[in-house]
Amino acid sequence: MPSKPSFYITTAIAYPNGVPHMGHAYEAIATDCIARFKRLDGYDVRFLTGTDEHGIKMLQTAQKAGLTPRQLLERNVPRFQAMGEAFNLSNDDFIRTTEERHKKASQAIWERMAARGDIYKSTYSGWYSVRDEAYYAEEETTVNEQHVRLGPQGTPVEWVEEESYFFRLSAYQQKLLDHYAANPGFIMPEARRNEVVSFVSGGLQDLSISRTTFDWGIPVPGDPAHIMYVWVDALTNYITALGYPDTEADLFKRFWPADVHVIGKDIIRFHAVYWPAFLWSAGLEVPKRVFGHGFLFNRGEKMSKSVGNVVDPFGLVDTYGVDAVRYFFLREVSFGQDGSYSHESIVNRMNADLANDLGNLAQRSLSMIAKNLDGVVPEPGPLSAEDEAILALADGMIGKAREAIESQAIHQYLAAVWAVVAEANRYFAAAAPWALRKTDPKRMETVLWTTAEVIRQVAILAQPVMPASAGKMLDLILVPEAERGFDRLGGGFRLPGGTVIPAPTGVFPRYVEPEAPAAG
């Protein structure tokens, strides 16, 4: 049997020293949408997400709470996993960097890099704040009137020299630049690529990749006084989950190199500079694409505890429903750019696009089949130019959607689908099947079938964004599970007539503001 093409997509692993916020959920649903799209489009998909559980901040947060790091993780990681459930993620695995498999993988990649001669022991020096337990770059520090050098938190810093292992990042500068030039799609969007190219062109310094001042991390092989510094540990998760260091394992052979790492724009450098260098050093292939998405802003302002506008993702799901929230963020925000949201914008989107346009179109057309044709899906008669036109538009959706998803333009894929929904409403209003009921019932049947066929294709294409709602819509027209893949789109397949469908029920309810408790 012919094997499916493979597709490996990941989110960044979240740092669970706090609870998940909407930014975590956003990255996850965008990645999930692409993963689901590819599955429906016939790919063998692997979708990975997880948590990054080591590092000094985890240790500090735990200490402040009077907990051990493991206790903190026991408290917080389930929240991230619950977020995955709440947002209906379809991840195939959930990697935790405290897992044994990850320790093995991280130590293995370290040893490969060392064997290559890219790791050496030297002295790491820098400005260290005892109070912050953190190192700062020179430019992050300031000198006050008393000639005391201060870190960004306003705490005094001192010059500290610490033994550390270094990675020979500087040796990879030209190879990275060559790779960027030869693979313009490696870093996306383009603005992010320009920044990285500019940064690398400016010269690369070797990277300190171990610490001795705390022990919440993976021990360096052969030198347990050192633990690996954050990025070697964290980035390796993408291959840990494929069974590394067993590069002959089925998962690894099928899915490495990854097709897309979806990450926030703030960690582009680690993924587009450090990660490929590590991989080359270890003799592995580099991912095909690193996509840096933007940030979300609440009413145009960055979410922050001090401003008091931090939005709980679970609360959004409770208020609007998971599919509406998924649709809103994926349709409203140009993927790759920053986005803004508010109660008003979410309600507007879900009412206009989902309830009024798609939900109402399904309701008005399918209810006519139920009421006038005893629920029997009609067979179309001769197709008019109008019928042909709207069907051609519906058949064209999958091509546009594929093209958009190839470049992670999720919003464009959705815009293409909803443009057809809008046109279908115009078609339906112009054809006025309710008027044809008495004048030309046969023609009415053709209009209703045509509309139902458009709904079928729209619903199939809406599954990646709104799995549950789209599925419910397909249930309304009795599309079998096996016929919901993208191979059923594009005109090579049509909604069969003759089946008896149930009376439709609303798939996308309008959001109505709750009544004020005490009007008056």
Place this chain on the structure above:
RNA sequence: GGCAGCGUAGCUCAGUUGGUAAGAGCGCCGGAUUCAUAACCCGGAGGUCGGCGGUUCAAGUCCGCCCGCUGCUACCA
């Protein structure tokens, strides 16, 4: 300071290589309709396309300068 990008209708934004592109969605106003989730459909609203100056038969669309905003980066010892 350097590099990059942006500044188009109230809001969010599209606008190939310069010539029916001044557009879409939302909001707003008017109309129509009642199959439908008070939804859908039709029409309108007139924005110096940040400013100035150029190139051109013709410029949001190219060039220069200026203003404002954003990102990356450097420096400010």
